[in-house]
Amino acid sequence: MLQPLLAIIVGLIVGAIAIAIVGGDILETYKEMWKGAFGSFYFLTNTLSRATPIILIGLGVALAFRAGFFNMGSEGQMVLGALSAAVTAIYLPGPGWFKLIGAIVAAIISGGIWSAFAGWLDAKFRMNLLITTLLLNYIATLFAGYFVAYPLKDRSGSAAMAQTVMIDKSAWLPKLFQGMSLHAGFILAIIGMIGLYLYMKYTVRGYEIRMLGANPLFASYGGVERSKLVLVSMFASGGFAGLAGAVEVLGTQYRYLEGALTTPGYAWSGIMATLLANSHPIGTAVAAILLAALQTGGMGMERNTDVPLEVSEIIQAALILFVSAKFTYSFIKRRKKARG
Amino acid sequence: MDQLFDVSLFSSTLRMITPILLAALGGAICARVGLFNVGLEGLMLIGAFSAIVGNHYTGNVWLAVLFAIFCTLLFSLLFAYMSINLRANVIVVGIALNFLAAGITTFALRALFNVKGAYYNKDMVGLPKWDIPLIDQIPGIGKWLSMVLSGHSPLVYLSFVLVLLLQLFLFKTVTGFRLLAAGENATAARSIGMKVTRIQYGAILLCGVLCGLAGAQLSLGNVTMFNEGMTSGRGFIALVATMLGQSNPLGVAASSLLFGFMEALSLRLQGFAMPTHFTMMVPYVVTILAMIVFKDKSYLSEARKANESSR
Numbered sequence: 246m247l248q249p250l251l252a253i254i255v256g257l258i259v260g261a262i263a264i265a266i267v268g269g270d271i272l273e274t275y276k277e278m279w280k281g282a283f284g285s286f287y288f289l290t291n292t293l294s295r296a297t298p299i300i301l302i303g304l305g306v307a308l309a310f311r312a313g314f315f316n317m318g319s320e321g322q323m324v325l326g327a328l329s330a331a332v333t334a335i336y337l338p339g340p341g342w343f344k345l346i347g348a349i350v351a352a353i354i355s356g357g358i359w360s361a362f363a364g365w366l367d368a369k370f371r372m373n374l375l376i377t378t379l380l381l382n383y384i385a386t387l388f389a390g391y392f393v394a395y396p397l398k399d400r401s402g403s404a405a406m407a408q409t410v411m412i413d414k415s416a417w418l419p420k421l422f423q424g425m426s427l428h429a430g431f432i433l434a435i436i437g438m439i440g441l442y443l444y445m446k447y448t449v450r451g452y453e454i455r456m457l458g459a460n461p462l463f464a465s466y467g468g469v470e471r472s473k474l475v476l477v478s479m480f481a482s483g484g485f486a487g488l489a490g491a492v493e494v495l496g497t498q499y500r501y502l503e504g505a506l507t508t509p510g511y512a513w514s515g516i517m518a519t520l521l522a523n524s525h526p527i528g529t530a531v532a533a534i535l536l537a538a539l540q541t542g543g544m545g546m547e548r549n550t551d552v553p554l555e556v557s558e559i560i561q562a563a564l565i566l567f568v569s570a571k572f573t574y575s576f577i578k579r580r581k582k583a584r585g
Numbered sequence: 586m587d588q589l590f591d592v593s594l595f596s597s598t599l600r601m602i603t604p605i606l607l608a609a610l611g612g613a614i615c616a617r618v619g620l621f622n623v624g625l626e627g628l629m630l631i632g633a634f635s636a637i638v639g640n641h642y643t644g645n646v647w648l649a650v651l652f653a654i655f656c657t658l659l660f661s662l663l664f665a666y667m668s669i670n671l672r673a674n675v676i677v678v679g680i681a682l683n684f685l686a687a688g689i690t691t692f693a694l695r696a697l698f699n700v701k702g703a704y705y706n707k708d709m710v711g712l713p714k715w716d717i718p719l720i721d722q723i724p725g726i727g728k729w730l731s732m733v734l735s736g737h738s739p740l741v742y743l744s745f746v747l748v749l750l751l752q753l754f755l756f757k758t759v760t761g762f763r764l765l766a767a768g769e770n771a772t773a774a775r776s777i778g779m780k781v782t783r784i785q786y787g788a789i790l791l792c793g794v795l796c797g798l799a800g801a802q803l804s805l806g807n808v809t810m811f812n813e814g815m816t817s818g819r820g821f822i823a824l825v826a827t828m829l830g831q832s833n834p835l836g837v838a839a840s841s842l843l844f845g846f847m848e849a850l851s852l853r854l855q856g857f858a859m860p861t862h863f864t865m866m867v868p869y870v871v872t873i874l875a876m877i878v879f880k881d882k883s884y885l886s887e888a889r890k891a892n893e894s895s896r
Contacts, residue, residue, distance in 0.1 A: 267696050315676060372876050375621075375676065376828050379821060380869045391862035517684070520677055553695040558688030562681060569667070569677040 249521060249528075249568060253535075256564035263559050269552040278557070281545015282538035288545065290427035294497065296530075296537035297427075298323070298489040298506075300434040302515025303522075303529040304441050305485025310524040311445065312478040313458035314364070318378030319486040320512035321385030322360050326352035326487025327494045328389040331501035332397065334412040334494075341415025348416065349491050356487020357480040359385060364479030368472035374479075386507060393503050407503035418496035430492025434530070437485065442526040454478055486512070514540075517565050536561060592732045594849055599733070600807055602845025603741045604629065604816075607799035608823035609841050610744075610751055611792030613832040617755065618788040619768040623679025624664055625796060626820025627686030632657045632800020634690040637811040638697065640709050646805060650712075650740075654797035660686070661793030665786050683820070691813050703812045711809035712738035712802070738806035740798055745838070747795070752834040764788060799823075822868075829872045844868045 261271045282292050302319045309316035330352040337347045363377040394407040401410060418429045445451040456464040457474055465471060490506060498505050506512075514536050521535075522528030543557030608625045615622035622628075632653045639652030660682065667678045698704045716735040723730060755761040766774045767784040775781050803819070804811050822844055829843075830836030847868050851861040 263692060366873070366877075370877050372873075373828075375623075376825070376876070377873065380825060380873055383818075383869045384866050387862040387866045391860055394862070395860060513680075513684070516680065520680070553692060553701075555688055555692035555695060558684070559692055562685035562688045566667070566678070566681040566685060569673040569681050 249523075249532075252521070252564050252567040255567045256560045259563040260556055260560040263556045264552055267552055267556075269550055274546055274550050274552045274556075277549045278539075278542035278546045280542075281548070282542035284545070286422075287425060288541065290422060290425040292538050292541045293431055293534065294425075294427040295509075295541055296534045297431045297434050297496070298493050298511045299514045299518055299533040299537055300530045301430075301437060301485050301489035301492065302512055303518035303533045304434075304437050304526055305482040305489075306516050306519040307522070307524040307526055307529045308441060308445075308454070308485070309478055309482035310519055311458045312454040312474060313461060314367075314475065314479060314482075315375040316360065316363075316378050316479065316482050317375055317516070318360060318363055318381050318385075318483070319489075319515055320507060321378075321382035322356040322483040322486035323490040323493075323506055323512055324389045325359050325385050325490070326356035327490030327506055328392060328501050329355040329487075330491035330494045331409050331412065334416045335410060341413065341417075344413070344416035345418065345495065348495060349488065352487040352491030352494075353484040354487070356490065357484035360483020360486065361476050361480040364475040367479075368475045374475075389501070390503055393501055397501075399500070409501045411500045412495065416495065417499060418492060420496075426497065428492070428496030430496040433488065433492060437488070438526050438530045445526065450477070486515075489515070517561065520565055521568050523568075594853055595733045596736075597852070598842070598845045598849040599737060599741055601848045602841045603738075603744050603806065604799040604803045605819055605823045605826055605844055606744050606838060606841040607740070607747070607795045607802065608820055609826040609830065609837045610747060610834060611795035611799075612824055612827035613830065613834060613837050614751070614764075614788045614795075615792045616827055616832040617768045618764055618785045619771060620668060620675050620785060620789065621679070622664070622789070622792060623676050623824065624660075624682035624686075624820075625679075625792075625823050626816050626818070627679075627683035628657050628660055628664075628793060628796035629800045629803065629820050629823075630683075630686045630690055630814070630816045631660050632797040633804035633815055634693065634800070634811055635797075636801040636804045637704060637709070638693075640805060640809075641698075641706065644710075646710055646712055649805060650798070650801045653801040654794050657793045657797035657800065658790060661789050661796070664793075665789040669782055669785055669789075687814060690811075694811065694813065701813075703810060705810040709809050712740060712806045715739055715742065738802060740802040740806055743798070744802075748834045748838045755834065796820075825869065825872050829868075829875050840868075840872075843871065 257275070261275075264271050264274045281288060283289050302323060305322075306316055306319055330348040333351040334344050334348040337344050339347075359381060360378070363374055363381055366372045366377050367374045390407065393409055397409050399406075399408050399410040421427045421429060421431065445455060453464065453469045453474060456467065457469055457471060461471070489511065493506055493511075494501055515533065518529050518533040518536055521532040539557040539561055543554045546552055546556070547554040608629050611628075612622050612625050635656035636649050636653035639649030640646060643649060643652070664678055664682055667673045668675045694704055695701060714736045715738070717731065753761075755765065763774070763779055764784055764787075767779060767781045771781050774784075799819075800816070803815060823841075826837055826840040826844055829840035830838070847864055851865045854861045854864060
């Protein structure tokens, strides 16, 4: 717990320096930032709705990281999930709830399969997972881009945007509060968080995953089949990312719009949340909300002060940089040694 | 078809690949010492931005390029310090560096030039265009060659010279062999008294210089302006080119050519209102296929082991 807290303090100090450089009032700016993120019920729900896809992606990445797999492919998995959710919700016949569930399941499966494909390449050809997942990102976004630019393009409106037609209102994820942007996807994210926490802690498979990540040799000695676990954990990891895409489409955009998922950088924020929380499921969700708060707070800050939005990006980068270094720990250890 | 594959396609391929090639060479050097540098994107972005800053304040293109190199060197020092001295996970540091670069450049764009999105100034002078002398005298293909090869920025030519120099350096010099040995098996290298840490620092700094050049070519060679996030994934493409080229300078050059050609071709197809998604996909698919063929290079499995055990 100590290390993330120290990192947050360091991040805020770095942010304060940046604010001072552009000549802003540090306390005033941070106050505006806080107001923009949590200042009112509206802003709070706004932050939580931005956090929703980040939490889901973070959970997926956390699962893969725990097993020792660097899944960098959340972006592609999310995009494919979003595309299949949109397509299913548009074309699946039946009542609204049926479309909704079908869309979510389709998203989880397509995200999962795309991710498991990278896992399969690792298990079968020993290809570096980090690279294959990165590569598959490009292929997935280009693939989805092609579909919404040509065969599935919405030609009804006058706007020349690469997007699908709008999903029928009956298949939308309900909003949690009247007039607020927060939707039921947030509940799915919280369920996912608790589910993943319990799964990792109490099931045999969860134990195997943790063991494989902590000590691959010990795990294989204990009879853990790495190649099988790669497929399973990568499928689950991609499934989370696919779900993230689905809730964005079904709860916020109501259609697949080219760039709507990649431009805000949800996938990278999710990875960042996982890194901040050292792959702990609950910690990941907390970190995701923190990152979303920095982003929405930054917007609020820009509205009300002269300090640019980019300060929050600097804080985020400083956070992750300091968490990634084991510097605080070794620093404290060294000091203890020097004293004793 | 003639319209599609005309001279300017090849000429623009050369321009397109230079940033990718330079960064990929840097990535290759890092990969050879067992450090997988995911931060190429961020380093290149810092290079592109500081080149513009240097140009704005000094008014001299060459000083601007030097300033870009200086800034990326500072950044790669941070990378080296975090990953070597503080033993943070290399990949995590690389990702963090990308975030930091994106944040700092957009922030500084606002703080220094008070603009948002892009900075352009008509007084800024880009890198000069050099012509290769005597090339159009070659009988037969001379004219075509001169149209493709002449008229690029010096960095374009420098990048190809660097490919050869690095190839010779890595495989024909003692220092190069030491560098390879440090990546192959750091413990063994240390046991015979090699300064592995120093070699790794050297490799990362060299990578920084190359990424600085890549960024400068991007913001002063291809265009003379800076856009927020103007590297737009080129650093990751460079990373892929490093992998496809097996961290071998000549191989990296060949794979960068493939990427650059596909990018130029996609731009051209866009002009014809044809779907470009599949042509742009080709390099990635080729890389995956190539990875199946050239698998299990020892230094890569070393790097992989380092990745896996670190979590």
